[in-house]
Amino acid sequence: MFTGLSAFPLTPLKEEVVDEAAFAGLIDRLVQARVDSIGVLGSTGNYMYFDREERRRITELAVGQAQAAAIPVMASISALRVRDVLNLAEDAQRAGVKAVLLAPVSYQPLTDEETYSLYEQVTRHLSVPLCVYDNPRTTKFVFSDELHGRIAALPRVQSIKLPGVPADPKEAAERVNRLRAFVPDGFALGVSVDRYGASGLNAGCDVWYSVLGGLFPRTCLELVRHAQAGRAEEALRLSERLEPIWALFDRHGGLRVAAAIAIKLGLSEAPALPLPLAPIEQAELQEIEGLLEFLSAQEGIAKAKIE
Template sequence: MFQGLSAFPLTPLDETGVNEQEFIPLIERLVSACVDSIGVLGSTGNYAYLTRAQRERVLQLAVQAAGDTPVMTSISALRTLDVLHLAEDAQRAGARAVLLAPVSYQPLTDEEVFHLYEQVTANLSVPLCVYDNPNTTHFRFSDELHGRIAQLPNVGAIKIPGVPAGAEAAGSRIGKLRALVPSGVALGISGDPTAAAGLKAGCEVWFSVLGSLFPGICLQLTRLAQAGREAEAEQYSLLLEPLWALFRQYGSLRVASAIAQQLGFVSGPALLLPLLPLSSAVNEQLAAALREITALEGLQD
């Protein structure tokens, strides 16, 4: 489950609800590209803006469309009780793993976060991936807390943010965390701009936003990095740098939504108010950045 490229697609939606007719082809496209797994209802999948019933329906559609490709889904929510309900829904719908971030309105302590994972993992029959995403949750895991949580039953992976720049610093970061985590728990990089560095440093999986839009390129980058062909992997990363720059400036969700719209995968911005799409000027900048990338992915006529 936790290896290679895990692609995290958008959930096409607007204020009236989820566009199921646009969502299913997004999943089928990833299956055809042979990604290693699919992560629905992540941050890019807008899970935080959907009801429990909507999340269950999206997961059901994803599992059905994915066939043999394993699907992971977020069960993150403000209240532990809601997380437990979402975990039940996920397992019933056929998710092969669940993804949990410590979401809260009130700032959480380390002990509160540990207790959350302790309660949830005790009620699971599928692996759990710990989602370390301080940009959205505003909670910062210590490596020591990761080590404690990783000892709990059913913890299968940790989804970490980007690694520091430079091979030595990235290797040190992953090495320090690996020393505190059981060998059976995978480490996965989720900061797309540092994916090549994270894989080179020892991460087993790339949890990727861009992998849901350009699975061919991202699979190639993943395979090269994991085969030790770092220079070639870095060339792909450099090709994608114009997109990484936009990710850093405007956030991956807004940029991914704009890419999907420009490529015709969705008919409108997959964003709910108060989130706003990119401006026309930034969309022009994005279009210029996409030309070479879409040609390499084989998306141009």
């Protein structure tokens, strides 16, 4: 479950309602590319903007499409209250997910003990593995390695979705090795923030939790396979080719850029995001026009869609 490429697609909206046809199309492209796993309702999937019923339906759609190809699905169960997290966990497990993703989201800042209590209570009610979602940019909560270690020792906790690694290869390896000293043997460390995908895998991470993988899975799989085979320079070379997209992600956030790309490629209708969120202006994609054409050709996206 926690290895290779875990692709995180958008959950497109149309007139403030989940666009099930567009969502199904995105999932189908991931299934056809045979990604290693699919992560639904992460930050790119807008989990905090949906109610329980919407999240249940989205999860069921993803599992239903992926199960024929035996591609595991992980769904976010993050919410403000433990009561709601447990309800979402029950729904996700009934839908057939192979893992759940949990971030310590809160309106009031959480203490370390409150965060540990969240994971301790939730894991007592799980029958599938859990991935810890470490995302200080959105949750404003910063995990220490010691807290990661305590949580990693809980039953069912099997992975951490890290917020990137240092850009320097030596420092990246040191960061990954330092954290490995706190978690059990065989525990899966995953890297997110897409510009650090290659660096994280080369540094010893097991899985890349990727936004771009939800749009261009074949491209991202190529990068992952190079890293897994020890071809570190090739993985970095592919990542460097994607630098114009990483730059847009840095300026605007992956969600707004991914939504704009999906609209441009005809994979979703505007605005795709739940109001008041909005994708970046299409004019801002002009600087990556050539790259999008190259990636679309590589992915088999019809040229007519990008004109």
